[in-house]
Amino acid sequence: NAGVTQTPKFQVLKTGQSMTLQCAQDMNHNSMYWYRQDPGMGLRLIYYSASEGTTDKGEVPNGYNVSRLNKREFSLRLESAAPSQTSVYFCASRVGGPNTEAFFGQGTRLTVV
Amino acid sequence: GNSVTQMEGPVTLSEEAFLTINCTYTATGYPSLFWYVQYPGEGLQLLLKATKADDKGSNKGFEATYRKETTSFHLEKGSVQVSDSAVYFCALSSGGYNKLIFGAGTRLAVHP
Numbered sequence: 001n002a003g004v005t006q007t008p009k010f011q012v013l014k015t016g017q018s019m020t021l022q023c024a025q026d027m028n029h030n031s032m033y034w035y036r037q038d039p040g041m042g043l044r045l046i047y048y049s050a051s052e053g054t055t056d057k058g059e060v061p062n063g064y065n066v067s068r069l070n071k072r073e074f075s076l077r078l079e080s081a082a083p084s085q086t087s088v089y090f091c092a093s094r095v096g097g098p099n100t101e102a103f104f105g106q107g108t109r110l111t112v113v
Numbered sequence: 114g115n116s117v118t119q120m121e122g123p124v125t126l127s128e129e130a131f132l133t134i135n136c137t138y139t140a141t142g143y144p145s146l147f148w149y150v151q152y153p154g155e156g157l158q159l160l161l162k163a164t165k166a167d168d169k170g171s172n173k174g175f176e177a178t179y180r181k182e183t184t185s186f187h188l189e190k191g192s193v194q195v196s197d198s199a200v201y202f203c204a205l206s207s208g209g210y211n212k213l214i215f216g217a218g219t220r221l222a223v224h225p
Contacts, residue, residue, distance in 0.1 A: 004156075031211050042119075042202065042217035043157075050211040058212070090156055092213070098206040099145040099164040102213055104156030 002026050006091050006105035013081045013112045021076040021108050023091030029103075030096035032074035034058075034066060036087040037107070043090065049074055051096065081112045115140040117203050117216035125222045126193055134188040134219045136177075136203035144207035146170075146179055146186040151200045151218070160188075160201070193223045 007022045025032065030051045035043040035058075045058030047066040055066050063085060065077045074093075078085060088109050094102040120135040138144065145164045149157040161170035166181035175190045186203060203216040 033213060035215070040217065043215040045212065045214060048212060059214075092157075094213075096211060098211065099162065101147075101159045101162070102149075102157075104158065106156050 004091055004093055004103050004105040006089075006108050008108060009106065010109050011111070013078075013110065015082060015112060017081050018077070018079050019081065020078075021089055021091075021110075022073070023075065023105060024073045025091075025093040025103070026072065027093065027095075027103065028071070029093040030071070031094050032068065033092040033102070034064075034074070034076045035090045035092065036060065036085075037090060038087050046076065046089075081110075083112045086110060086112045115144065115205060115207060115212065115214050117205055117214055119201075119203050119216035119219050121217075121219070122200075123220040123222055125224065128195055128223055128225050129192045130223075132188070132190040132193045132197075132221070134201055134203075134221070136186045136188065136216060138184050138186065138203075138205050140184075140205055140207050142207050143181075144205040146177070147204040147206070148175070148177055148186070148188050149202045149204060149215070151202065153199075157202060193221070195223050195225055197221060198223045 033048040034046040049068040052071045091105045092102045094100045147162045148160040150160045161172040163170040163179035169178045
């Protein structure tokens, strides 16, 4: 089982460039999430989608946009990358409901120079 | 808003020592509480969970009890192994919006 698949695994961008991080899950989960992980800051929620067709802001949404393309796919877009967006990005999904387990992808390491 | 506070690391222990990692939370209503573990170079994976007050979650020798009166969910293990070296995250989830909020993580290093 593939689980949660993120692409790419690594990316280097120049300041001002744009890119889209892709995430797909094959577990028929309703909810999907994007987090960034920075040293000493833990995982901070950027955006989430409680179900297909809905998206909501998390703790740190500025500078990002998301699209829930269908039930399987949830993409994160950086329109104009900044060095402050250098981070490791994780996508996660779960069936739904507050007591269900979240499954994580392997992460995308993004460097903005 | 909802939040999770974890003890700062790193925590360094010798093999077979007792482990406690503190976690407290702030939330409206009755959240579900989780501990996730992240091994080097990997994504997070669920270690254990508790969904109501006084529940005890357990897995792989780790335990945590949901204490509503102290808003805490401390992680414990009686005898750690080198293979337990990882980063541990406390998390909560509540409400109809289905947010999942994490703490800052605590790095554990276990030495032989």
